[in-house]
Ligand SMILES: [Zn+2]
């Protein structure tokens with residue numbers, strides 16, 4: 001099979017490799033689509049806490065069980081133990097023996113991938129496979145909303161108008177909350193204007209324009225200034241650290257004082273649970289007619305190295321490798 005292997009930082013190699021054999025309780029998946037994540041570009045550039053090289057990256061995957069076109073699936077990219085307190089409590093993304101596709105084990109930048117049986121979720125018939133590959137990033141957003149305990153009637157402020165910011169807004173609206181997106185880049189806001197208007201989410205460039213108090217704030221951007229969102233939360237509200245911050249803002253201690261005096265909750269979100277993948281597939285199916293704008297480009301495996309710098313820049317929506325209809 002064709003596979004794109006990250007040999008070392010900054011170096012991809014397109015190789016012909018044997019099709020991997022599934023181990024016990026695993027299945028072989030013929031990859032239909034694999035979406036390129038900013039995390040893939042970050043680890044291409046500078047590695048990642050969970051990355052072991054050489055590695056076939058790719059964790060946003062849709063495909064067919066054993067190549068059977070009647071069995072389309074999206075994949076939860078984790079391999080968890082199933083027996084620890086986190087796995088048993090429905091927080092399998094925190095399993096201490098977690099192995100993630102594309103990080104600890106080979107992922108979807110290849111024609112075939114092996115995954116645990118427990119990682120498969122049926123794709124609704126009406127959902128195209130490129131969109132089904134976005135179940136994982138949408139699930140991460142839904143998990144972030146869970147962590148921030150976003151519920152009906154909540155006002156939610158979201159930093160970042162990239163794919164994840166849009167997905168957070170979509171998920172928030174779907175549970176009856178009202179979201180507002182802030183992003184300093186006008187062009188970026190413009191790219192999702194039609195969709196955001198469709199789901200009733202305004203977008204602003206300047207956070208000072210976000211008036212009133214919010215029940216929850218979530219950052220889908222790593223700028224230190226996103227932590228200023230703590231100042232916009234009502235007493236007892238929540239801040240979800242969805243993106244890791246590049247550095248801490250100088251005002252860090254003042255911001256923590258707000259946490260203290262107003263009894264705010266600061267929570268983290270990393271990855272997603274299986275349940276979130278299921279919810280994501282439903283939400284994608286409902287909104288499939290409107291989400292095409294998120295697909296910046298459909299491409300072949302050969303095209304991936306050339307777009308890495310672009311993905312890293314974070315100005316574009318999703319690049320998706322499509323293995324279907326290729327010879
Ligand atoms: Zn991702």
Ligand SMILES: [Zn+2]
Nearest residue numbers: 081084087095
């Ligand atoms: Zn576990």
